[in-house]
Every structure is written in structure tokens, then in C-alpha cells.
Amino acid sequence: MRTLIGKPAASWQTTPAGRAHPDRASVSRIDALNSIHHFQRMLGNQAVHRLSSATIPVDADPGEASPASREQLKQDLFGPPAVRTIPLPEAEPAGPMTQLIPSSDGGEESVLEPQAAGGGSGSATASGPSESCGTPRSMNKIVSGSFLGGLTMDSYFPDLTGTGSWAHAGTGGTFDTGSRVGGNVQLFGVIPSPCVPTQFHLAQTASITRHRVNGVATSLEGTTVDDVARSGRDFEHAPARQDFLGGGTAPLGYIISMADPPSEAYSATRHDVERDVDFVSSLVGPGGTQSVTWSQSLRVSGGTVTGNTLT
Amino acid sequence: MTSIEAQIEEALTEVDSVEPGSYQLGTPELPETDALQNLVGMGTAAVPHLLARLGDEQPSKRVAVIVRALSRIGYRPALEDVTKVLARYERRHPKNAWDYAVIGQCRLAIERLRDDRTPAG
Numbered sequence: 001m002r003t004l005i006g007k008p009a010a011s012w013q014t015t016p017a018g019r020a021h022p023d024r025a026s027v028s029r030i031d032a033l034n035s036i037h038h039f040q041r042m043l044g045n046q047a048v049h050r051l052s053s054a055t056i057p058v059d060a061d062p063g064e065a066s067p068a069s070r071e072q073l074k075q076d077l078f079g080p081p082a083v084r085t086i087p088l089p090e091a092e093p094a095g096p097m098t099q100l101i102p103s104s105d106g107g108e109e110s111v112l113e114p115q116a117a118g119g120g121s122g123s124a125t126a127s128g129p130s131e132s133c134g135t136p137r138s139m140n141k142i143v144s145g146s147f148l149g150g151l152t153m154d155s156y157f158p159d160l161t162g163t164g165s166w167a168h169a170g171t172g173g174t175f176d177t178g179s180r181v182g183g184n185v186q187l188f189g190v191i192p193s194p195c196v197p198t199q200f201h202l203a204q205t206a207s208i209t210r211h212r213v214n215g216v217a218t219s220l221e222g223t224t225v226d227d228v229a230r231s232g233r234d235f236e237h238a239p240a241r242q243d244f245l246g247g248g249t250a251p252l253g254y255i256i257s258m259a260d261p262p263s264e265a266y267s268a269t270r271h272d273v274e275r276d277v278d279f280v281s282s283l284v285g286p287g288g289t290q291s292v293t294w295s296q297s298l299r300v301s302g303g304t305v306t307g308n309t310l311t
Numbered sequence: 312m313t314s315i316e317a318q319i320e321e322a323l324t325e326v327d328s329v330e331p332g333s334y335q336l337g338t339p340e341l342p343e344t345d346a347l348q349n350l351v352g353m354g355t356a357a358v359p360h361l362l363a364r365l366g367d368e369q370p371s372k373r374v375a376v377i378v379r380a381l382s383r384i385g386y387r388p389a390l391e392d393v394t395k396v397l398a399r400y401e402r403r404h405p406k407n408a409w410d411y412a413v414i415g416q417c418r419l420a421i422e423r424l425r426d427d428r429t430p431a432g
Contacts, residue, residue: 157337159407165334182334206335213332219343220333229422231336232400232414240337263334270332 133195134287137253141281141292142172142186143310149244149257153184156259158239166261174308175263181273181298182263183310189283189290190246190253197243202235202258203282203289204228210276227260227279256283266300273300315353319360322346326376338411341379350380358386365396371409374400375416382420390424393417 131137142148152169154161166184167175174183191200204227211221233240235258246253258281264273275298282291299307325346331339341347350357361377369377378396381389397417403410 159405159411160337163408165337180334204336211333220340227336229418230415231338232411232416232418233336233338260336261334262336265330265332265334273332275333 131192132287133192133199133285135285136200136256136283136288136290137190137192138251139187139189139281139283139290139292140251141294142188143183143294144171144173146171146249147184147186147259148188148250149242149255151186151242151244151257151259153259153261155242156239157261165263172310174310175261176305176308179267180263180265181300181305181308182261183296183308184259184261185294185310186257186259187281187292188250188255188257190251190255191283191285193245193252193254195254197254197256198236200256200283200285202228202241202256203284204258204260205280206262207278207280208276209278210274212272212274213270214272262296264298264300266303266305268303271300271303273298275299315356316360318353319350319357319364322349323364323373323376326373327370337408338415339408341375341412341416347376347380350376351383354384355386358384358389362389362392365392367399371400371407371413375409375412378413378416378420382416382423385424385427387424387427390421393420393424397421 147170153166154169157165160166164177164180166180166182167177168184172184172186175181187202187204189200189202191197205224206227207224208220208222211218228235235241240258242257244250244255244257246255260279260281262277262279264275266273275296277297278293278295280291280293282289295309295311297307297309299305323346326344329342329344329346331342333340350361358381361381364377365374374396378393381393394417397414400406400410400413400417406414
């Protein structure tokens with residue numbers, strides 16, 4: 001039996017890049033460019049490049065940011081409204097954002113939920129402008145719905161294709177193969193597309209809060225391990241690392257991704273399994289890190305799967 | 312075959328039949344078996360015999376267990392051999408899941424043995 005509990009509503013979640021904190025003298029100018037910076041965060045350097053040829057005088061006085069010029073700016077960035085319609089907030093919210101973005105299922109809109117405060121390890125401490133090449137723009141997870149970039153678990157782990165190491169290879173979420181219970185997760189970080197991708201690397205730690213087999217705690221319980229080192233796989237190159245350009249169903253920018261199908265085997269001899277693990281997956285840049293947290297909880301009792309969650 | 316060699320062979324034979332339970336990032340986690348505990352329990356006396364079994368002819372699962380045992384025994388002179396095993400497995404193509412387990416165990420062992428205070432040589 002397979003039990004699914006508490007699947008998240010969002011297709012993917014992200015940690016937003018840290019914001020620059022302008023000095024007092026530049027506050028008024030930043031206010032004037034508020035919407036431009038908002039677009040920059042949403043669209044990345046493609047938007048910056050388009051801004052450079054935009055006809056809007058971006059150094060105008062804050063009071064001169066008229067609705068007409070704002071509309072012109074939208075069109076410079078997105079083209080005619082009939083071609084692409086993305087709701088643009090009039091002002092950047094001061095707190096954690098909920099933004100409307102193109103979704104992975106094509107054309108519809110999904111809610112982009114920033115990681116809760118403290119969830120992104122080191123993400124809030126990165127200094128400098130959010131669009132520098134020092135710090136990734138965001139780190140995200142897909143625990144339900146289609147993977148981005150047309151990728152599947154087979155793309156990341158070709159040596160495991162056909163070995164029963166997962167189910168529904170192209171989508172996130174829990175699985176139960178009848179002898180293996182676990183879940184598929186795609187993790188991806190976004191950097192501005194002009195940055196050098198090789199300056200960024202993926203990392204992941206796993207904190208195993210509970211790991212018991214047939215009622216006996218294993219040596220893993222209570223430990224935090226470097227998953228990447230322990231796996232023996234090379235997450236700086238394909239296939240374990242898959243890079244692709246964003247856009248379409250993916251966020252704009254350059255995307256660096258990995259995937260993980262953590263699982264437990266169960267059988268007549270391995271009939272009771274308890275496993276709770278908290279993961280921190282990160283994209284590490286030369287000047288800062290963006291992280292996303294996710295968790296897995298598995299229960300097998302009497303040879304039957306009684307719990308399987310991925311959040 | 313000496314007594315310790317026979318014990319090592321018996322432990323490794325047991326390893327052959329054990330299936331891994333946990334998988335992380337596509338790599339099997341080495342199970343905590345009595346066989347592994349027995350190898351570690353033999354201490355430094357087992358090291359030369361374990362090192363002799365790190366060759367290409369051994370199944371990767373055995374090599375992964377041997378490397379973990381060497382790491383836990385904590386005998387720093389094993390560092391050079393483990394480093395060679397790492398290089399050999401990194402060159403392998405294609406690799407299977409147990410090859411990756413060997414690489415992972417080598418990385419962890421190298422880190423641990425470098426920190427070990429056992430005198431070299």
C-alpha cells in the first residue's frame with residue numbers, strides 16, 4: 001500500500017537572491033528605478049540587455065515615472081501585450097514575495113514561493129548586487145510535477161536506467177516500485193546567463209534524523225553527511241549535473257541542475273523501515289550560496305509502505 | 312591461507328550476499344553488517360590483507376567495504392593505496408552504482424585518514 005501525505009501545491013519553489021542594500025545617497029534613484037530592478041530580478045540579464053536599448057529615460061526623477069512610461073517599459077521588456085502577458089506588480093513588495101511566473105506546464109501561471117527565512121543557508125548573507133556573477137540568483141526544488149529542461153532521472157543517472165531505482169522518471173514526487181520506496185526531486189539553481197557556469201558548483205547535505213531497520217537504529221541516524229562526496233558521483237559535469245538555458249517553462253537565466261531519487265529497499269527480511277531526512281541542496285558561487293531545503297519521510301511496516309512524503 | 316586471511320575471506324563472502332537498503336543520489340549506502348564490523352575488529356593486523364584485496368579482480372561492492380573498513384581501522388599508511396583505488400575507479404567507464412560507491416568511500420576514507428594521527432610507515 002502506498003500512502004501519500006501533504007504534497008505541496010506549488011510546482012517548484014525557490015529561494016530569492018539576496019537584495020542589494022543601497023546607501024542612503026542612492027535611495028531616491030533606486031526608488032525611481034524600482035520597477036526596472038523588479039523586472040531585472042524577474043527576467044535577469046536578458047532584461048538588462050533589453051533595457052540598455054530601451055527608449056525610457058531610466059534616470060528620470062522618481063516623480064516622473066508615469067503610467068505611460070511604465071507601460072512603454074513593459075512593452076520594451078515583453079513585447080506587445082497580446083504576445084506575452086505576465087502580470088506586473090506596480091511596486092515591489094517590501095517583504096517576502098509571491099510572484100506570478102510562467103509555469104512548467106506551459107503558458108499558465110504558478111506561484112513562486114520563496115523559501116522561508118532561514119531555510120536558505122547563507123543565501124541572505126550574500127553581499128553585493130543580486131545580479132552579480134558571485135551569487136546564484138536562486139536555488140529551487142521540484143517535488144511534484146514535470147522536471148524542467150525535458151530532463152528525467154535517466155538523464156542524471158543513465159547507469160541506473162532500467163534498474164528499478166525510481167518510477168515516473170520525468171516528474172517529481174513519491175514512488176513505490178514494490179521493492180523500493182522513495183521520491184524523485186529535481187534541484188536547480190539559476191544564474192544570470194552571461195556568468196561563467198563552471199564557477200558554480202552543486203552541493204547537498206543530508207541530516208538523517210531517523211533511520212531504523214527492523215526496529216534497530218543504524219549508524220546513519222543522527223548524522224549529517226556530505227551527500228555529494230558520499231555518492232562518488234561527479235556533480236560538476238554531466239550526467240549528474242545538467243545545465244540548460246532557462247525560458248519557456250523554466251525561469252529565465254542559465255540553469256544548473258541535479259536530481260536525487262533517495263529511496264529505501266524493503267522486502268520480507270527488511271520489513272520495517274523508518275527514515276526521516278532533511279536535505280539542503282545548494283548552488284555555490286564564488287561570492288555566495290543559494291540553498292533550498294527539502295525533506296523525506298518514509299515508513300514501511302510489516303513489509304507494507306505506510307508512509308511516503310516528500311516536501 | 313592463514314587464520315586472518317580466512318576470516319577476511321569469510322567476511323567478504325558474507326558481503327557478497329548482502330543487498331543495500333538505502334540509496335542516496337543514485338548510490339547504494341553500504342549496509343552496516345556483521346562482516347564489516349568483523350573486518351574493523353581485526354584492526355591493523357588485517358590491513359596488509361585488505362590492501363592486497365584492493366585489486367581489479369575484486370567486485371566493486373567488496374572494494375567499497377574494504378575501503379570503509381580501512382577507513383574505520385584508521386591506519387594512515389593505507390592512504391596511498393586508497394588514493395590509487397580512487398584514481399582507478401574514477402577512470403572507469405562506464406561506471407555502475409557500486410563503482411560510484413567505491414569512489415564515495417575512497418573520498419571519505421582519504422579525508423578521514425589524512426586527519427588520522429597514526430604515524431606513517
